[in-house]
Amino acid sequence: MPCVLIVEDDPDIREFMELLLADAGYDTMTAENGSLALERMRARRPCLVLLDLAMPVMDGWEFRERQLADPELAQVPVICITAAFDPANVSARLKVPCLPKPVSFSAVLDEVQNACGSRGE
Numbered sequence: 001m002p003c004v005l006i007v008e009d010d011p012d013i014r015e016f017m018e019l020l021l022a023d024a025g026y027d028t029m030t031a032e033n034g035s036l037a038l039e040r041m042r043a044r045r046p047c048l049v050l051l052d053l054a055m056p057v058m059d060g061w062e063f064r065e066r067q068l069a070d071p072e073l074a075q076v077p078v079i080c081i082t083a084a085f086d087p088a089n090v091s092a093r094l095k096v097p098c099l100p101k102p103v104s105f106s107a108v109l110d111e112v113q114n115a116c117g118s119r120g121e
Contacts, residue, residue, distance in 0.1 A: 002116035003027040005046040007037040007063065008081075009055040017050065020105055026112060032056075034063025041073050047116035049078045050108065053090065064094050077115045081108070 004021050008014040009032045018028045029046060031037035035058040037049065049067075053060035060080065067073045083101040084090045091098035099107055 001025075001027045002047040003029055003044060004112055004116060005037060005040060005049045006030045007032075007034065007049060007055070007060070008052040009033060010052075013052075017105075017108065020108070021112060024109055024112070026116065034058030034060060034066070037063055038066060038070075038073070041067075041076065045073075046076060048112055049076055050112075051078050051080050051096075053080060053082045053084065061094070064096070079108075079111045079115075 004026050006014055006017045006028055008017065008030070014030050014032065018030055021028050029040050029044065031040050033055045041049070051060045051063065064078065067076070067078070078094070078096040080090060080094055080096050080098040081101060081103050082090055082098060088098070097111065099111070
């Protein structure tokens with residue numbers, strides 16, 4: 001079953017996204033910061049990373065930098081989910097699609113389906 005890694009420091013958002021994706025037929029892993037996310041990616045390769053930017057320990061910017069520097073992890077697709085004022089600028093700087101917060105959960109599901117296959121297939 002495809003696995004989506006949710007990297008979000010807000011426990012309520014993290015849990016809600018986890019429930020949403022599980023209900024849609026996807027397996028999930030979660031991490032509350034970029035450092036844990038990299039560890040979890042090395043243990044089990046996700047089909048997609050949903051990445052918050054503003055987090056303690058290691059933020060989304062540093063996570064993305066380290067991900068791209070690791071040949072084993074660089075090809076895993078990332079979707080940024082951020083409350084940044086200018087998501088288009090963030091998207092261009094990170095070289096990944098970016099969804100603004102508050103996030104449309106139908107948009108998240110569309111992105112997950114594009115990256116991982118429909119309904120967890």
